[in-house]
Amino acid sequence: METEIRFTHRSLVERSKTGDRTSQYQLYELYVDAMYNVSRRFLGIKEDAEDIVQDSFVDAFKNLDRFKYESSFGAWLKRIVINKSINHLKVKRLPLTSMDEHEYHLTDEVEIEKVDAIDILKVKSGIEKLPLGYKQIINLYLLEGYDHNEISDVLGITTSTSKSQYHRAKKKLVEIINGL
Structure with a gap:
């Protein structure tokens, strides 16, 4: 055996x-x-x-x-x-977009609609449509489970920048998903 x-x-x-x-x-x-x-x-x-x-x-x-x-x-x-x-x-010198100056910059007045039971394919599609900087933050925080301190170390940004960029990325992702 x-x-x-x-x-x-x-x-x-x-x-x-x-x-x-x-x-x-x-x-x-x-x-x-x-x-x-x-x-x-x-x-x-x-x-x-x-x-x-x-x-x-x-x-x-x-x-x-x-x-x-x-x-x-x-x-x-x-x-x-x-x-x-x-x-x-x-x-590869891919441009890393400054979140504050990007065309997708959202103000705090933008309301986030509640999204119930989103199809995972919509989420993946939405993430792919995010600008590179937003995509990195979403990937690190939501998908890889990094906290903002770890993200700040990996990307060479401050913890507060990580938090604000994540907040904006999440708003933009919801906006994209709701438009699909």
Whole structure:
């Protein structure tokens, strides 16, 4: 009878630290799809997301000695993927729009209509139509679960800027969804 050996994530990480390729491959298989989805949400281009994910795993495996279990391995890896995705956008010199000066700037007088049971496809479509700066904030806060302090660190902005940009992005997203 064939016995299947299952390792905990911690033991996979520990074995990977020693250079065990089988454990590294198992970690890769556990996380590659989720990390691809994270990068794809930021970059929008399949091939770029694939490259970023591969680079992220290479960097993660090279730097496993720095992983100290202060978070889960997945959270640590996700931070690497997000940082690489954002840096990729900067390198490509895609314009990051100032929220205060963008054509979609909304004033506080705009009423947000209550939206009940929105079709998930409408939400995804709405997020895709957001300007890049809004999309980054929405992705980090709503989809990746970062708080405003973490977002400020990742994007190099103040916490209050993160909060105000999220507020505006959310208003714009509701406006887009209601128009669909």
